[in-house]
Amino acid sequence: MRRRETVVLWNRPPEGIHTMATQSTAHEYLDEPFDITHAAVVRIDAHGLIEGWSKGAQTLLGYRASEILGRPAASLLTGEADLASAMSEPRRTGNGWEGLIAVRHRSGHHVELALRACPFQDDGGRRSWLAVVTPVSAPRRWALEQAVLHGLLDQSPIGIAVVDTDLRYQMVNRVLEDMDGVPVQLRIGRRVGEAVPGEADSTLEWQARQALGSGQTLLMFQHAVPEPGEPYRQDRERVRLCASFRLQDRTGHLLGVCHTTVDVTDHDRARQRLALVNEASSRIGTTLDLDRTVRELAEIVVPQVADFVAVDLLDTVLAARDLTPVAVDGETALRRAAHLSIQEDHPEVVVAAGEPTRYPPTSPQSRCLATGRSIRHPVIDGSTPWLAQDPLRKAKLDLLGVHSHLVVPLQARGMTMGVATLLRWKHAEPFDDDDQLLVEELAARAAVCIENARRFAREHNTALALQHSLLPHGLPEQSAVEAAYRYLPTDTEAGVGGDWFDVIPLSGARVALVVGDVVGHGIHAAATMGRLRTAVQTLADLDLPPDELLARLDDLVIRLADEADAAAGGALVIGGTCVYGIYDPISRKLVVARAGHPSPAIAHLREPVEFPDIPAGPPLGLGGLPFESAEIDVEEGSVIAFYTDGLIEASDRDVDVGFERLCFALAHPDRPLDEICDTMVRMLLPEHPHDDVAFLVARTRALGADNVASWDIPAVPSAVHTIRQMTNRQLSAWDLDDAAFTTELIVSELVTNAIRHASPPLSLRLIRERALICEVSDSSNTSPHLRRPLGTDEGGRGLFLVAQVAQRWGTRYTPQGKTIWAEQPLPS
Structure with a gap:
């Protein structure tokens, strides 16, 4: 027994819609064309x-009767000799004749x-x-309607039943008998509900009453499903x-109700499959x-198509490595990517998600991998060869009562x-050809998406590796600040970005702090980030002030953008933002x-x-606008935070809330820096x-x-001797007597060059930090150049000697002139 779920489409058609459900129009009823009650009769x-x-x-x-009675019937014909010869294609019907004739009006x-003619004999x-x-048209139309009626009742796939006004069956065709499985003898003459037990409240009775009462055509869908408690069978x-x-x-006069039924199960299943494919697309x-x-593939398949699905992918796919279009076999390593079941406890699962799995060479999975074709097993039992090699899997499948098995390759x-x-x-029917085509379509769509995800993951991993290789792997040693940092890459949706940071030791115990952000995501952003970071380090070694450094960096970004436009036809956008600061632990200024x-x-x-008011220069790559610096006094122990915009815009995209939260996070700067970062x-x-x-x-130091x-x-030559003496006394005070000879040489050469070639005022500064720093300042803008003197030259060896004994040396320009400096390591 099946119960019916009915969906009424309408019983009063909407205005403007003309379908099967519209009200029937009045037809001219055509009786048998040779009925003597209305046909032309001649004796x-x-x-x-x-x-x-x-x-x-x-x-x-x-012709009136007075004009025609007594005349020969042949006189009405068009010239033929007699009636029989005038008939076209006459046919004998019983003891009479019928055919077509031409008559003169x-x-x-x-x-x-x-x-149609037949012999007649009166009582005498x-x-x-x-x-x-x-007329010829009448029998032709009548014959056509008879053929249509016969076709509807006996040849069409439409089930037809007629009940009278008392809802008693008057006629049931063979198609409806086959549909319901109820013999005609059990229905004819019986009321609906008496013919079939349990059908008293059936949809047919309800439809008949609605049609009798409203006079409208009623159109609806019936969904017949097994009764609760019965085993499900599709x-x-x-x-x-x-x-x-x-x-x-x-x-x-009302005669009754005609009920027609069309089985659209196959069409409905095709519609369901198409709807499932459309759903899978989204x-x-x-x-x-x-x-x-x-x-997502597993969630589409279960429970609509199968009771269990397991997706196994190659290790190279899960690792987002390159694939080669070669055949794979059963020895290829697979890994369980996902599984889904209608059973909550997953009793059929043998391999957990993420674990490696291997199938025997005779298994459908191995053959599917080797051939690239789907394999369908209508029955799984103990005689299946590959299950005999896997007792655990066989036992679980036997316990569930699995009866059908389909393996589909994922190819793209x-x-x-x-x-x-x-x-x-649970699905009673095994997988058929339509199911296999459906699953292959779903698998093909999913395979393309999996391949796209693998390629994106490979590109993301490549960009991330490039970015990590270009970012600092540790902070350099310096005494100006104690520093800590965090870098958090975005999720895989947006791709790797171009955020970067750096800590660069400068001359005079100073340090440069820089944070930047490159426009865009992906490997191009990571590569651009690496080029800009290298450029900043190079410009920082020249001891450029922050505003001038950003101006040089802006010029570089403009050149890079022009190169990208020429190479990619404008497809790449290069730009970014940057903040650059120099902290001096001696003056405690930033x-x-x-x-x-x-x-x-x-x-x-x-x-x-505090968020100091620093002039906002234009983003890098625009060009044409100047950059300005701001000088800030910073007390020892304060914490300076440089960050990208992703930090303050990440939570809820409200910048003001982001700044407020940043203030809370930076409160109590005496905490450890790692704790502040967390x-x-x-x-x-x-x-x-x-x-x-x-x-x-x-955290600043002083x-x-x-x-x-x-x-x-x-500015006199005799001052060199005095400066050497003061330098020696200061080194003795610092317990750096071991560095006296080298320092005396450096000071002598730098001071001598300043007296000879520079402009006063002149000064010397010694700084004891991680290294011993000697700085000679003057008011000249001319820069000394290191050269290798010839053997016959009398001078030009000063800077050459300094470069040989110093760890590093250089020149930096100030608003008052320039400073030549040299560093040497402290004695151990």
């Missing part, structure tokens, strides 16, 4: 004379008629012929389109995450990436300039967190940020006066 005696002429004949041929034109024994004629689930309408005679591949894509762009295994036990970047935050020990991450960033985030925090010594130098 002809044995001598061929007309002795009877009906009103129908007068209407059809125009009273007005003179010819009329083609259909004739007098013999005559009775002829019935009608072949017993049927979908039917039903229509019910009233039957009336030509006088308008649900599979919603992200470029490989695990999520495989999971000529490469096999894995297999999907589908099982059925000089900062920014190019379209957020201003750094300074957490003071006894004052609120607090910033926790308070400002979601679990999966949509943009790269980089920030650098630095270099006390006891580590710095400076003297003014008279």
Whole structure:
């Protein structure tokens, strides 16, 4: 027994819609064309004379009875000798004849008629012929309607039942009998509900009452499913389109209701498959995450198509490595990417997700990998060879009662990436050809999405590796600040960004702090980031002030953008932002300039967190606008935070809220820097940020006066001797006597060059830090050049000697002139 779920489409058609459900229009009922009650009837005696002429004949041929009675019937013909020879293709019907004849109308034109004639004998024994004629179109139409009626009842796939006004069956055709499996004898003459037990409240009775009461055609779908408690079988689930309408005679008298039924199960299943494919188009591949894509395939397949699905992918796919379009076999390493079951406890799972799995060479999975073709097993039992090699899997499948097994390859762009295994036990029907085609279509769509996710993951990993190789792997040793940093790449959706940071030791115990952000994501952004970081390091070695450094960097970005336009036709956009600051631990001043970047935050020990007002320069790559620096006094122990915009815009895209949270995170700057960094991450960033985030925090240190010594130098040659003496005394005070000889040589050469070639005022400064620094300043802008003197040269060896004994040396320019400096390591 099946229960029916009915969906009524409508019983009163919407205005403007003309379908099967619209109200029936009045038809002209056509009786049997040779019915003597309305056809033309002529009686002809044995001598061929007309002795009877009906009103129908007068209407059809125009002759009145007084004009035609007694005349030979042959006189009405178009010239033929007798009636039999005038008939076209006559046929004998019983003891009569029928055929087509041409008759002359009273007005003179010819009329083609259909004739049926039979012998007639009255009570007196007098013999005559009775002829019935009608226009040719009437019998043709009548024959067509009879053929249509016969076809509907006996040949079409439409089930038809007629019930009278008391809802008793009057007629049931063979198609409906086959549909319901109820013999006609059990229905004819019985009320609906009496013919089939349990059908008293059936949809047919309800439809019949609705049609009788409203007079409208009722159209609805019936979904017949097994009763609760019965085992589910898909072949017993049927979908039917039903229509019910009233039957009336030509006088308008109500006769009953005609009920028609069409089985549309196959069409409905095709529609369901098409709907599932359309759903898969929107649900599979919603992200470029490989695990999520495989999971989406599993969620589409179960439970609509199968009771269990397992997706196994090649290790090279999961590792996002390059694939080669070559055949794979059963020895190829697979890994379980996902599985899904209608069972909550997953009793059929043998291999957990993420674990490696190997199938025997005779298994469908191995053969599917080797051939690249789907394999379908209608029955799984103990005789299956490959299951005999896997007792655990066999035991679980036997326990569930699995009866059908389908293995489909996952292929895209000529490469096999894995297999999907589908099982059925609750679905009563095994996988058929339509199921296989459906699963292959779903697998093909999913395979393309998996391949896209693999390629994106490979590119993302490449860009991430490039970015990590270009970012600092550790902070350099220096004494100006204590620094810590965090770099958090974005999720795989947006791709690797171009955020970067750096700490660069400078001359004079100073340090440069820089954070930048490159426009865009991906490997091009990472490569551009590496080029800009290298450029900043190179420009920083020239000891350029922040505003001038950003101007040089802006010029570089413009050149890079022009090169990218020429190479990629404008497809690549190169630009970015940057903030660059120099901190001097001796003066405790921070000089900062920014190019379209957020201003750094300074957490003071006894004052609120400050965002200093630094002139906002244009982003890198625009050109044409100058950059300006700002000088800020910073007390020792304060924390300076440089960051990218992803930090303050990550939480809820509200910048003001981001700045407020940053202030809370930087509160209490006396905490360890790593703790401050963790607090910033926790308070400002979601679990999966949509943009790269980089920030650098630095606690300032101060270099006390006891580590710095400076003297003014008279611009006379005799001052060199005095400066050497003061230098020796200072080194003795610092317990650096071992460095006296080298330092004396450096000081002598630098001071001598300044006296000879520079302009006063002149000064010397010694700094004891991680190295011993000697600085000679003057007011000249000319820069000395290192050269290798010839053997005959009398001079030019000063800087050459300094370069040989110093660890490094250089020149930096100041608003007052220049400073030549040299560093040497402290004695051990």
